[in-house]
Amino acid sequence: MGTGKSTVGKKLAERLGWQFRDSDAVLEEDEQTSISALFQNHGEAHFRALETKTLARILTARDQVVATGGGAVLAETNRNCMLQYGFVVSLQATAETIIQRVSMDTNRPLLQGNLEERVHTLMDQRKHAYDFAHISIDTTELTEDQIADRIIQQAGLVTERED
């Protein structure tokens, strides 16, 4: 959460001329509700089941950038699916940076209550959850464009001509 998956993913897709899909947005569209309403009305387990179904459906397409929610990696099925169909990029940031980036957005259900405490707890619980990714980028000191550049470079991707 707050490492820039959704914003950088969109930017990266534009640079590549690929489709962009955010699994949270796809899920919200399919269910005609918001992530926070899903958590509130049906609980996290229900959201996770829908998240797995959504990822299995969208990850098979080619020439696309998919931003997942930060907790998608907790399920082995999701990790396997991501590795099978994609080049997996983990975006990281310090707790302080994440807190600063998400502080204006009160809609993230797992960050309700004491924000500082929640971010530290989740980061602690998920310390090694992203180790499976092909590459990992610390976004703390980078702009969204610099992050997209690094992904393009490290994944050996070719951008669309800009002339």
Ligand SMILES: Nc1ncnc2c1ncn2[C@@H]1O[C@H](COP(=O)(O)OP(=O)(O)O)[C@@H](O)[C@H]1O
């Ligand atoms: N590299 C960055 N530098 C500064 N702000 C950023 C950066 N990446 C993302 N943000 C901002 O942080 C917030 C959370 O980004 P978002 O893409 O929603 O993260 P995620 O999808 O990983 O939760 C947004 O307001 C976004 O504009």
Ligand SMILES: O=C(O)C1=C[C@@H](OP(=O)(O)O)[C@@H](O)[C@H](O)C1
């Ligand atoms: O980390 C998580 O468990 C979650 C992250 C969110 O996505 P972002 O990482 O895009 O904020 C969203 O999927 C949901 O609120 C749960």
Ligand SMILES: [Mg+2]
């Ligand atoms: Mg997101």
